[in-house]
Amino acid sequence: MMNIAIAQSGGPTCAINASLVGAFKEAFKESSIDAIFGSVNGIEGLIENRLIDLKDMIKSTRDIELLLQTPSTVLGSCRYKLPDWHDDARIYEKIVENLNARQIGAFFYIGGNDSMDTVNKLSQYLTEHNVDIKVIGIPKTIDNDLCVTDHTPGFGSAAKYVVTTMREIVRDSLVYSIPSVTVVEIMGRHAGWLTASSAILHHLGESAPHLIYVPEAKFTVDKFIADVRQEMSKRQAVIIAVSEGVSVPEDVLSGVVDNFGHKYLSGIGKYLEGVIRNEIGCKVRSIELNVMQRCSSHLASLTDIKEAESIAAAGVRCALNGDTGKVMVFRRISDAPYTVSIESVAADQIANKEKFLPKEFVNGAQNNIDDAALPYFLPLIQGELGLIMDQGVPCHFTIRDSILS
């Protein structure tokens, strides 16, 4: 018999709690696993010994259903980067002490490429020090920028939000009888996956977005203005999707840097709105989809939620089979019918790396997404959750604030 621990990390998505459910359910039915702990605030919970008993937290099928429709991380999150253990092993010793004190034999970390760095370092440390605790990474990120895996849990729901909302913005933009431009800013610092997913609208008969700019394509302000002018010659209301990370002249956007050295970007949409106002002078507005694109569980993709459960359950099987230092990945077998398999790869193939849009997804003019990309995106946004509502509002699963603070 052993106990296990699960933690959630990085930026919120709609599917992180579904992965918690997937790991929990798989562990619950496994006779060799006794207690299932949740580490509060990701790896910080292991360091500071803040763990809660998930069997006390998740007590019914209704709890599970609520978790599946609750965005963000019910156990809290962190942006904590483990030091190199050759330089400083004290944090690692603390983690091992806390894991051993609770007879935890496997740790599952649901997170993005930064969190997979934690999986990589911690599993290496444990192996080198002959500590038999398995460490397995469960991928998640709305950015869809993890290497090896076909896609990441959380991305499909975010894409479904982007496509649905973009279509509603299109309707909103068509009402007046004067020319107008709408710039929609979508998350994605280096990879344009989420912005590119807005091209699904083309498959649904919409001409919008008329221009799509991703960080992988060449971008200049002069070319942008020329593109907008050309679209305005063809239609009254021009709708533009732009990744937050499209490269504009330096120091246009604020330069706050987070713990991982990521530049905190804000304002490409607002910036391009200003460019259009000054250079073209038409009615123009910018819309930032902001955190709604990562937390709108009421629009979650059923495919995404189910896959987030499955990949976490597979992670538990992987640890039980004796693996460690692995990250679970999807491999796509076919687009239609949509089929994926779940496999595992060494964490160092994923940690701290980014996957970018393939060249063939971007059109020749570098200002839109090629139709060739659509079979990749379409299956990921299919299906809806049957939401549990209370008084007209989707319910969420919550634990006492005091547990998280």
Next chain:
Amino acid sequence: MMNIAIAQSGGPTCAINASLVGAFKEAFKESSIDAIFGSVNGIEGLIENRLIDLKDMIKSTRDIELLLQTPSTVLGSCRYKLPDWHDDARIYEKIVENLNARQIGAFFYIGGNDSMDTVNKLSQYLTEHNVDIKVIGIPKTIDNDLCVTDHTPGFGSAAKYVVTTMREIVRDSLVYSIPSVTVVEIMGRHAGWLTASSAILHHLGESAPHLIYVPEAKFTVDKFIADVRQEMSKRQAVIIAVSEGVSVPEDVLSGVVDNFGHKYLSGIGKYLEGVIRNEIGCKVRSIELNVMQRCSSHLASLTDIKEAESIAAAGVRCALNGDTGKVMVFRRISDAPYTVSIESVAADQIANKEKFLPKEFVNGAQNNIDDAALPYFLPLIQGELGLIMDQGVPCHFTIRDSILS
């Protein structure tokens, strides 16, 4: 036999097309009405003789179902203010000429307080000139600021979006183990109805929003900072709802110039974000719900959509009964069970006027909404549409762009 015309005006909502459906269906089953025209871009369509045959446009129950889940105005909109006809009657003569040419005996205008000015002026002109064409106003606005009526179609769906999204933002805000403030900017230049509706979350067991600022309450930046500090002493993640129209010193929201010398208008949310960063120095972000709060039909309130249909149908009955220059209104009979009647009032009681939050809806400290307000808001967000989906995305009803341009 007579023909009728319907037009849509002002800012988009999720319920304007439902009112089009309500008027269309009522007219369709009425033997004394023959053709049903739609005027493109509101009153501009009547002036410029841009009318389309709605029986050609709406041909099936599926078309009707799609219209009910399509945001914005399928017939386009306008922001056109009729001149005083004593000063300049030419526009009015043009309208009468176009209405008479098509034997239109009644005109229904779906819009907000500006549009009701059009209803008022046009009906007065027609009466004074003995032209027997009825003009009836059908209310709509997410701002809920029309006088006399208990509430306006469009508001309930916007409120449902605000409450649902605010709850998701709460989950998104609770994840990290450091103090943070989230400022959510909600539409409402002069009236705080939509911002106030976020207080429904209190009824659902959420402590957030912890602070709610509406234009009707006194607001000073110093008091705001003190309020935020006090909330931060009680909890890790402070969530604030603020109306775009909360009054701040005049020069702060305009005239901001970016690094390239581009002037851009900053919203109240961004402004307050800056205030908190500078004065308190904690992690802070602002989120503008932007046009999503008025066009997110995927989250429409069924109560709102059904009422938008009913009030427009009642408008058709009102004209058939010989009334003109009237606006249809809801009168609330009881909160629970929720019951409203539909009546009509003279357009001049509504045109160009605004209705504000009652004093008793705002708390004593002027920084939140009193629980006494909740029975008013709650019934308006109840129920959901069963959405028609295509490939994972809600479908919309559209007519050819060329008709609208």
